[in-house]
Amino acid sequence: MSGSAERVGVVLPAGGSGSRMATAEAPAKQFRLLGDAPVLVQTLRAFLRHPDVGPAVVVVRAGEEGATRDLLADHGAEADVVTGGPTRQASVHCGVRALPAPVEAVLVHDAVRPFVTRSVIAHVVKAVRAHGAAAAAVRVADTLRAGGDGPLFGATVPRDGLWAMQTPQGARRDWLLRAAANAAGHVATDEVGLLQHAGHPVWIVEGDARNVKITRPSDWPLAEALWTTWERDDVGQGDGDSAV
Template structure:
């Protein structure tokens, strides 16, 4: 059986406020998205990578990321869509001919470069056994539900987890869920939610607080500190 990764990297990086798309910003001397891809490239459990970028960045990304770093597992780069969900769907569509229904696909944000190879492996194992695997960490803060500036609820913190990526699924399960969401006009902020809404069983894989999504400028500082702390200036 084969295991592929879909890496959505087709956002605009608005919250970063940089002059270039955040995924090309340097993190300890390497573009963020290249660092992310390198984790999958070097993981024996991954057979291939499908990269999703804005349509007009495909040539740039091929030259300055895929070819520049010699990533041999990247089988294709396809254009993204309006929302992250649309970008992931474009990636899944491009994988369709290459994957069997029971092969596992990992979906991982292009801007989460600090993912560990161990979590990839654990996610794959869990995805084989249920409808989906979701890397997440327990919420540290108390989380409030707020409407119009007033608190309307305080969910029990013991039940709250922060979703990260990768999220891993058997291909048939996630493709059907994305297709249904598209047809029904449902937009979720992550992939697991598309399975949950259909009653699927998504199991938590306990993640790592260092697996941050690079979103705003302070995240670069944090990520560089984590990399320095790992002592190898590379994979954690």
């Protein structure tokens, strides 16, 4: 694959209903204001300003296309907006197909992970170019314990060798397209699961603990607090090799 930015695209699935955070008074989480722009825009900006990444596609639910295009235009964020499918996997497939023809490698990133560093993006791109597929993840640090009967804890789960998945997750475009087309009813929760189902190995890239997904109401005040220092500190500039 070429190293030019035009050949690395990004897909942001943004079709979640945000039911755990959306209320009558507040929009879905990807459209809530974080700093000077909605979460979706802040996440997209991290990729648009990255030298390793070129075209971007945002995937939304049917009926949200026009409003999303207007929102991106209002904030000067350039991306195609396409309609997704009934599942995240189907929506990502729509986004990958919508990228322009020169794109040979694709990053998929949650629209509600605005705290992705430039370093993590660069390392995932590097690993995809070298190995065909890669994803960001962090080593599990907490003790893991299964639930038992009723309110009781069960057995402790060994955490050695366990990773908590993050995004971006990336791969050769042809791998992602074929994996989705040949899934034969298999529904994966992320691109790693889909690629592994298709027989493709996926390289581990060390992620960042700050690269959190805004999901629950309790995540929002934490995200606002982190944002106050995020841009000021200009994080994620390191470019050492973080692939495992």
